[in-house]
Amino acid sequence: MFRNHEIRDNLIRNKIRFILILVTLGFGVLTLRLAHLQIIKTEYYTNLSEGNRIRPVRLIPPRGVLYDRTGKEPLADNETAFDLCVVPDEAKPLENPDPLRMKIFNQLDLKSEQVMEKVKNSHGPAFETVVIKENIDKEVAAYLAENGIEMPELIIQPRPKRRYSGLATHVIGYTAPVSDKDIENGYDINDMIGKSGIEAEYEDYLKGDLGWKMAEVNAFGHIVRDLPLSVMAEPGQGLNLTIDAGLQRKAEELLADKTGTIIAVDPRNGEILVMASKPDFNPNIFSGNCSPDEWRELISNKDNPLLNRAVMGEYPPGSTFKIVTATAALQSGKVNENISYNCKGSFRLGKWRFKCHKRGGHGNVSMHRGIVESCNVYFYNLAYNRGIDVPLMHKYADMFGLGKKTGIDISGEKAGYIPKTSKYTGDKINMCIGQGQLLVTPLQLANMISVMANRGYSYKPHVVNLPGTKPEILVDIRGKVSPRNIEIVRNALKYVVERGYSKQANLPDYHTAGKTGTAQNPHGDDHAWFIGFGPYDNPEIALAVLIENTGLGSQNAAPVAGQIFAEYFYRDKEDKPLIAKQQ
Amino acid sequence: MLNSKRIKVKDFDGFLLAVAIVISLFGLLTIFSAAHSGPMSNNKLWIAQAIRLGIALVAMFVALIIEYRILYGFSYIIYVIWAVLLAILLTFPEQSGVRRWFMKGAIQPSELAKIILIITLARFLSDKKHVADQFRIFAGAMVIVMVYTILIFMQPALGYALTLIPIALSMFYIGGISSTYLLLLIIPGFVASSATIIICHKGWDITATSSLIKIALVSFGYGVLSLFAYYMISKTRTRNGKKWVKFVSICIFAGFLMALAGTGILKDYQKARLLAFVNPDFDPKGAGYQIIQSKIAIGAGGIFGQGYLKGTQNRLDFLPAQHTDFVFSVVAEEWGFVGAVFLMFLFLTLITRCLKAAYKADDDFGALLATGITAMIITQVFMNIGMTVGMMPITGVPLPLMSYGGSSLVATFISVGLILNVRLKRQ
CATH class of the missing domain: 3.90.1310.10 (Penicillin-binding protein 2a (Domain 2))
Structure with a gap:
């Protein structure tokens, strides 16, 4: 049973040959398939392979x-x-x-x-x-x-x-x-x-x-x-940037617990030295994925930390506007600088009484004292009796660059608003002292005070000096306002600091000049303004300071400006005056 | 047991052994390349495989020196023991979804099961040689095959189970089973596999009945089919041509029924592989991924290849399972068309020498044994290479002598040893 001595029948041998033929055919098919993949379509698959590995x-x-x-x-x-x-x-x-x-x-x-x-x-x-x-x-x-x-x-x-x-x-x-x-x-x-x-x-x-x-x-x-x-x-x-980091830091320290803004410009070329706005925010949170909570908090914060008050904030200019009113009055020829009015503390118009901030009144006030002591009654009289009306003030405000964007290279700038016409007599009474519908941005006032610093012109404010560009003139009133009239107002600004209500913005070795303002705020306490420049003879720095909801400009904004001036003039000097050492 | 007087040294087929060793060494070289770089790199894999090659050679030697006719005597006992072993394996807890291994993957009983099945079938068919065209012989042989097929299929190892069918077919063919019965296996098989793909594609769900019932359905389908064929055989002697039309249509119908049951048995990943075979872009990130990446590797190899250790699909791990199932893709990528065809030529040489042993065998048992073993190697080679070039579905069948893995290597060398044995005993 184990050994089969018969010769293997040819049938089985043929069958084995048939299997071998089948196998050979199978390998032939596989070879054709490989040829198809590796020779005919190799470019296609090489591209796929490269696409796999090369990224x-x-x-x-x-x-x-x-x-x-x-x-x-x-x-x-x-x-x-x-x-x-x-x-x-x-x-x-x-x-x-x-x-x-x-x-x-x-x-x-x-x-x-x-x-x-x-x-x-x-x-x-x-x-x-x-x-x-x-x-x-x-x-x-x-x-x-x-x-x-x-x-x-x-x-x-x-x-x-x-x-x-x-x-x-x-x-x-x-x-x-x-x-x-x-x-x-x-x-x-x-x-x-x-x-x-x-x-x-x-x-x-x-x-x-x-x-x-x-x-x-x-x-x-x-x-x-x-x-x-x-x-x-x-x-x-x-x-x-044109930002002066040291000065900027000082400004931000001064504003630390306040709401407001400080702008410092170099009037000689329009470079922004300081632009601080508080409250502010931590810009680092946006670099990652700002969480919805953080975002909601920023948006819903009533102090609006995202707002750059220096260029986006619009406020009534308050008494700082008297620079415009005074210039308009003098240059229009309707007012002589020596004309004076008696201030008894208020001004009557029909059944309304417009107050001066000094309760007892300033007495006899001329243009110079009107500006230096910021006598409202004097300006009411100019507006009421001398025809310094809304269109005239609009013309001069426009000349000073108010009511329109300065074109600073920071997005979101606002234009403010200067009324052109009026229905009521009260409008010009309000407007001449910078209240009413008037709205300005702190940057516009910084620009306006630069015009006074430069005796009639200013450069376009900017924070970046691109190579190959020169400072552009933004405002030039030299052909429209006589040097003498400019000098009358400019001189008065010096006395505002020296003798008026803004002594705290003065420095022992450098004459500074400026103007305070108190913007009436229907929603709360008044906003304090100070705008100024120094040194008086050859100005290097012009300032606009606005502190929200703190009251009088002379008491709240002027001292801040004084600190900035002091930092600017004394930071490299060893014997600093007391004001510069204050914190 | 070894009688040196009866051995003629010239009948020792040293060439066959040399070819097998050359392929294995090529395998070691490729495994080194496949595991050479990338986050899963392991430069010791080829050493592990080399040690297994040593073990495999020893196993081959044992298979070579024992009198192969002893296997004839033990075949039925070993068959039963191994069937029990496979059944016990099914009760083991699953390892990553399947139960294929003893001792954490060290031993894969289904590899040896194939050889045992071949030995058993060789005995059965050689015993019944003179009555082989009777239906009861076909039925008996089918039972022997189906027991192992089902046990392996349930592990589940679809690929292994499928390799048993061509082995059985080739042995039936040599053993003298009527070609009518062979057609009865082949036609429904084709119908069933194509129908299965269609059913998977359409997404028909017949999971309502339990899988046991489905297996019973499959078996019942075969039973009905076989009975009908028996009836046909007895009548076709009258040469009534129209009966063949009936026969073929019944085959198709039965195959379709089987497929319907078969889809219920297939696991989701097996269905996905079938679908991906039909259209790899159907799920390019999932089941189609392996086919796509393997074709890219092979195609990018070009005529002369990208060079040893330089294939990017292999080196950068785009090619999945590159040291096991897709080892051929690595060869084709790094050695190109020339290398791949050379490797196939080596396999063809190996197969030719194996068939020669069957051709020259002294007795029917030896001829059937050698044929079955050769058919096993042929099937694995074609299923594996066919899979890597996208002509066959992915089944996880290793490439004999090349793929990393001990059980397959040892089983293949035992096969080679048995072939040499059959050849050696010729007087």
Whole structure:
């Protein structure tokens, strides 16, 4: 039974031959298939293979650094932030609890379900990283970078992040993730864009040019090596602002617990030295994902910290407007500087009484005293008896640049409002002392006082000097107002500080000049104004100070201005006068 | 047991052994490349495989020196014991969804099960050689095959279960089973597999009945089919041509019924693989991913390949399971068309030498044994390479001698040893 000595019948041998033929045919088919894949369609599959492993990586240029005018103190620069990412394709291990990963998630305040949700909701291609936690702690990032092999599903991505010094917040503005509209304009969904202030205004200079590199990635989205083909990123252009960091800091300290704004301009060229607005906000919160709570708090805060009061705030100018009224009165020829009126503390018009701020009255008041002691009754008389009416005051206000934007390179500037016509006599009585419907921005008043400082002209205010540009003249009244009339008003401004109500804005070695104002506020306490410049003979600095809801300008705004003047003139000198040492 | 006088040294097929070892060494080289880089790199894998190669050679030697006719005597007992073992395996807790291994993946009993099935079937068919065209012989042989097929299918290891069908077919063919019965297996098989794909594609759900009932349905389908064929055989002697039309239509109908039941048994991932085979872009990130990436690797290899250790699909882990199931794709990517065809030529040489042993075998048992074993190697080679080039669905069948894994390597070398044994005993 075991041995079959018959010759194997030919049938079986034929069958075995048939099997061999079948097998050979099978290999023939496989060879044809391989030829099809590897010879005919090899280019197609090579492209797919390259597409698999070679991925363009965006090289984000560092955003241009913003320095103060010295070029030494950065107001906005960049640091490296680390984002924790996953590739959706590789997110599967996240479903299993891993003690090491749980530890890291706990440290970062992350929950696995939350992460899975984020991965699920991501819209990009499944092999592209999804950020699951922005700006993680640097130590955790370093730990993950070292122990990445144990958790290949977690990826650390470095990213340049904007860092703000906190000075001149409203001037600098902030950057935030792009909006849908920005993406339409060619930004990437992961980009940051300047949203306000200089960051928005000079976006094209600051953003730089995007670079690309080709990187070889593995199936898990990890970069294995960089390939030679690349386009370097062009860093954003750094800008030197005209802001004087030292002075700005002083101004912000002075405003620390107040609501208001301080602007200092160099009248010789229109450079903004100081632009402080309080309350302000922390621009760093926008760089990450600003939480809805933080955002709601900023929006609903009744003090409106996002508002740059220096250019967006509109207030009645109060007595500072008397500069306009006086100039109009003198230049129109309707008033002689020697004409005087008797002030008894109020002015009657029909059944209304318009008050002077000095209860007992100033007595006999001429133009000079009218300005120096800010006698309302004197100006009421000019308006009522001398025909200094609303259209005339509008004409001169317009000449001084009020009622229209200065064109400063900070977004969101307001124009203010100067009435052109009036129905009632009371309108001009109100307007001549800067009340009523009048609205100005602090920047407009800073510009107006620059005109007085320069004896008839001013430069367009700006915070950035772009190379190759010269200061532009903004206001020039020299052909329209005689030098003599300008001098009468300008001289009076010196006495306001020297003898009038604003002595606290005066300095021992430098003559300063200025004008206080108290803007009536129907919603609460009056707003205090001081505008001024110094030194009187060759002015280097012009100021506008507004403190909200504190009452008289002479008592509340002028001392602040005095501190700024002192800081400006004495900061490099050793024996500072008392006023400069005050805090 | 070894009688040196009866051995003619010239009958030792050293060439066959050399080819098998060359393929294994090529496998080691490829495994080194496949596990060389990436986050899952393991430069020791090839050493582990080399040790297994040593074990496999020892196992081959044992298979070579024992008198292969001893297997004839033990075959039925071993068959039963191993069937029980496979049944016990099904009661084990699942490891990643399947129950294929003893001792945490160390031993895969289904590899040896194939060889045992071949031995058993060889005995059964050689015993019944003179009555092989009778229906009861076909039925008996089918029972022997189906017991193992179902036990392996339930692990579940669809690929392994499927490899048993061509093995059985080839042995039936050599063993003298009537070609009518063979058609009875082949036609419904084709119908069933295509119908299964259609049913999966349409998303028909017949999970309402339990899977046991479905298995019973499949078996019942085969039973009805076989009975009908028996009836046909007895009548076709009258050469009535129209009966064949009936026969074929019944086959198609039965196959469709089987497929309907079959889809209920298939796991979701198995269905997804079938669908991905028809259209890989149907789910390019899921079931289609392996097919797409394997084709990319092979296609990007071009004529001369990207060079050893330089295939990017392999090196950067885009190619899944590149040291086990998709080892051929690594060869095709790194050595190109030339290397892939060379490897296939090696396999063709191996198969030719194996068939030669069947051709020259002294007795029916040896011829059937050698044929069955060769058919096993052929089936695995075609299922694996066919899968990597996208001509077969993904089944997880390893490439013999090449893929990483001990059980497959040992089983293949035992097969080679048995083939050498059959050849050696010729007087």
